[in-house]
Amino acid sequence: MKRFALAVFLSALFAAPFAAGAPIRVLLLDGESGGTYHNWRLTSRVLRAELEETGLFEVTVVSAPASSGDFSGFKPEWSRYQVVVSNLDSPEWPEALRAEFERYMAGGGGLVVVHAADNAFPGWAAYNEMIGIGGWRNRTEKAGPMWYFEGGKQVSDPAPGSAGAHGARLPFQVVAREPEHPILKGLPAAWMHVPDELYGTLRGPGKNMTVLATAHSEPANHGTGHDEPILMTVAYGKGRVFHTVLGHDVFGLSCVGFIATFQRGTEWAATGKVTQKAPAGFPTAKTVSYRADLAGMDPESSMGLRAAAPAQK
Ligand code: ZN
Numbered sequence: 001m002k003r004f005a006l007a008v009f010l011s012a013l014f015a016a017p018f019a020a021g022a023p024i025r026v027l028l029l030d031g032e033s034g035g036t037y038h039n040w041r042l043t044s045r046v047l048r049a050e051l052e053e054t055g056l057f058e059v060t061v062v063s064a065p066a067s068s069g070d071f072s073g074f075k076p077e078w079s080r081y082q083v084v085v086s087n088l089d090s091p092e093w094p095e096a097l098r099a100e101f102e103r104y105m106a107g108g109g110g111l112v113v114v115h116a117a118d119n120a121f122p123g124w125a126a127y128n129e130m131i132g133i134g135g136w137r138n139r140t141e142k143a144g145p146m147w148y149f150e151g152g153k154q155v156s157d158p159a160p161g162s163a164g165a166h167g168a169r170l171p172f173q174v175v176a177r178e179p180e181h182p183i184l185k186g187l188p189a190a191w192m193h194v195p196d197e198l199y200g201t202l203r204g205p206g207k208n209m210t211v212l213a214t215a216h217s218e219p220a221n222h223g224t225g226h227d228e229p230i231l232m233t234v235a236y237g238k239g240r241v242f243h244t245v246l247g248h249d250v251f252g253l254s255c256v257g258f259i260a261t262f263q264r265g266t267e268w269a270a271t272g273k274v275t276q277k278a279p280a281g282f283p284t285a286k287t288v289s290y291r292a293d294l295a296g297m298d299p300e301s302s303m304g305l306r307a308a309a310p311a312q313k
Contacts, residue, residue, distance in 0.1 A: 018082055023058035024270045026051060027081040031064040032090035038116045039249070039298075040087050046253045046297055047087060047114065047262070054263050054276060067092045078103075083110030083270035086117040091137055093121065102126045106237030110269035113243040114262070115252075118202065119164065130241050132234045133204035135164020144204040149177070149214050149227035156206060163203040167221035169195040169248065171288050174230050174257060178212045182274040183231070183242065183264045187257075191283040194290050196252035199245040200224040208235040213261075231261055233268075242269045250298035254290040257283050 018025065028048055030040040044061055051057040060081070065074055071094050078084065078101060093101075105111060111130055118134040121127040122143065128134060133147050143163055145156035154177075175190045193215070200217040201224060213231040217223030234241040242265035247253045253262075256279060264274045283289040 024056055024083065024267065025081045026057045026059045026266065026270070027076060027078070027084045028059050028061045028087065029064060029076075029084055030061065030087040032066050032088060032120075033116060034089075038089060040089075042250060042298055043114075043247065043253060044087050046250050046294055047085060049294065049297075050253070050259050050262060051085070051266060054267075056263075056267060056276070064088055064090060064093075066090070071097060078109060079107075081109075083112060083266055085112040085114065085266060086120075087114050089116040089119045090121065092123060098124055098126070105130060105239035105241075108238035110239065110266075110271075111236075111241045112262070112266050112269050113241065115197075115245060115247040118199075118243060118245065126236075128204050129207055130234060130236045130239075131204065131243055132206050132209035132232050132241070133202035133229060133243075135199060135202045139163035139203055141203065144206060146201050146203050147206045147209070147211070147229055148200075148224070149211070149229075154211055161201070163201055164199065165201045165222070165224070166197040166199055167218070167223050169197055169252075170221055171195050172198050172215045172218075173285060174213050174215050174246075175227070176213050178210060181210070181212050181233070183233070183261060183268050184212055185274070186278045187260060188282060188284065190285040191257045192286060192288045193246060193257055193283070194251055194255040194288045196246055196255070197248040198223065198228065198230075200226065200228045202229065202245070209233070231265070240269045240272060242266065251290070251295050254292075254295035255283065256281050256289040256291060259291065259294075 030044045048059045067090050113131050118131045119136045122137040122139050141160040145158040174193050176184050210233045211229045214227040215230045217228045219225045232243040246258050260279050281289050
């Protein structure tokens with residue numbers, strides 16, 4: 001009887017891919033990006049620090065080859081991780097690699113899409129389903145309609161044109177649309193985000209997508225005049241996706257509102273639950289709040305922006 005019980009216990013132990021109480025295994029994926037405008041080596045360091053300080057996550061950083069590079073040695077073991085955080089903007093991947101990642105997600109994997117990761121892979125249909133909406137890299141109306149909020153309601157707009165735009169980096173207010181979602185529950189209904197790129201005219205299938213928060217894109221700052229999706233979740237097969245368009249640079253990532261939604265969104269994508277409490281010092285509807293210790297990880301880009309931070313309206 002005892003032996004039987006032990007056998008049952010052991011088989012349960014080895015059947016469960018991730019032990020209860022153990023840290024959540026995160027694969028932080030980065031690489032490529034044209035030019036120098038997305039410094040992923042630097043932003044990955046900040047994203048990793050933000051996850052690790054919760055004590056909930058064990059983070060492994062994996063840099064993908066450039067799309068023109070050699071993929072023969074690039075074989076991430078997706079199933080060893082509960083969630084993949086993507087800080088990768090790359091135009092394309094080999095088909096076998098795409099198929100493995102699709103299998104991982106459809107089977108119950110987790111994905112967190114940070115900022116320019118939604119520029120990646122315009123020609124990969126499944127990836128565009130996972131992210132819901134994306135921009136740039138020659139996307140047009142063929143990628144899907146634009147999605148935004150008008151009069152408090154979500155609409156999709158099939159008007160032809162390009163995908164992806166933003167004005168100058170200014171502070172803007174993020175407004176919760178699904179305040180009871182675990183990622184937002186207990187956080188303020190609206191908060192000011194630090195100077196950052198406010199993405200607009202993003203396009204995509206928008207299938208099984210829930211917009212958790214929006215921000216108004218001001219025409220005075222080359223904006224659309226619409227309330228643009230800022231935080232989203234997408235159901236992909238049994239997999240869960242959390243997508244944040246925020247975080248162009250280290251300063252954007254240092255916003256207390258970004259950090260909390262990123263930490264919570266990563267836990268949710270991995271487990272479907274959020275156990276983290278709202279942090280102290282959260283930005284209000286009128287005032288930005290950022291972590292100087294994290295912003296300081298990029299002294300070059302954060303110094304000037306820091307001075308601009310109090311200029312919110
Ligand atoms: Zn950017």
